[in-house]
Amino acid sequence: MAEDPTLTALLNQALAGDASAAERAWSEIYQEVRAVAAGAIAREASENPSPLEVDENDLSPTLVVNEIFIRLGRSPPLAWDSRRHFFGAVRNTCEQVLVDEARRRNARKRGNGRKPIPLTFVKGELAKDDTAYDARDFGLPTALEALARAYPRAAEAARLKYMEGKSSSEIAAILHISESTTEKSLAFARAWLKRWIDEGL
Structure with missing residues (x-):
């Protein structure tokens, strides 16, 4: 695909802390990054025809996309030189x-890994005393606090859904964002929280 100087500028503005540019860049690149993730997962599956039994903790393209953005945000370059530079990263x-996920799967298969912790709460479930107690046991409140320091909007969306039982449309109205942005924020939060808890950060 031809170089897009506008996209490169948006990516660099996002690097500089421009939240509006970050949201516009996310909207422009999300589907293409997701296609990269889906293709990589398909290749990995074809090369490993006997994967472990699939459960809700296995990777999907959406979870891989969110993990990609988490890692790129954790160790960003000083600047993006071009679209090619960004998509190479x-x-x-x-x-x-995918390599790290394969290692975790192998560790679980050997019985040496941490017990996987599903993040499959329905909306409002953490408002219940018994469920909230279980969540405290595996560190979800601490993880939410850490998420809020790095990505406050995603953390607030997750809190509103899982602790207050708000719907996506209600969250969108409260945070003054679109429903599609709300869903992306919730998916990002879930991936971030899963990584935090699984790795015992």
Whole structure:
């Protein structure tokens, strides 16, 4: 695909802390990054025809996309030189995500890994005393606090859904964002929280 100087400018504005530019860049690149993730997952599956039994903790393209953005945000370059530079980093990061996931799966298969912790709460479930108690046991409140320091909007969306039982449309109205942005924020929060809890950060 031809170089897009406008996208490169948006990515660099996002690097500089421009939240509006970050949201516009996310909207422009999300589907293409997701296609990269889906292709990598398909290749990995074809090369490993006997994967472990699938459960809700296995990777999906959406979870891989969110993990890619988490890692790129954790170790960003000083600047993006071009679209090619950015998507090269996306592909490299995607491959590393899949390598790390394969290692975790192998550790679980050997019985040496941490017990997987599903993040499958329905909306409002953490408002219940017994469920909230279980959540405290595996560190979800601490993880939410850490998420809020780095990505406040995603953390607030997760809190509103899981602790207050708000619907996506209600969350969108409260945070003054679109429903599609709300869903992306919730998916990002879930991936971030899963990584935090699984790795015992």
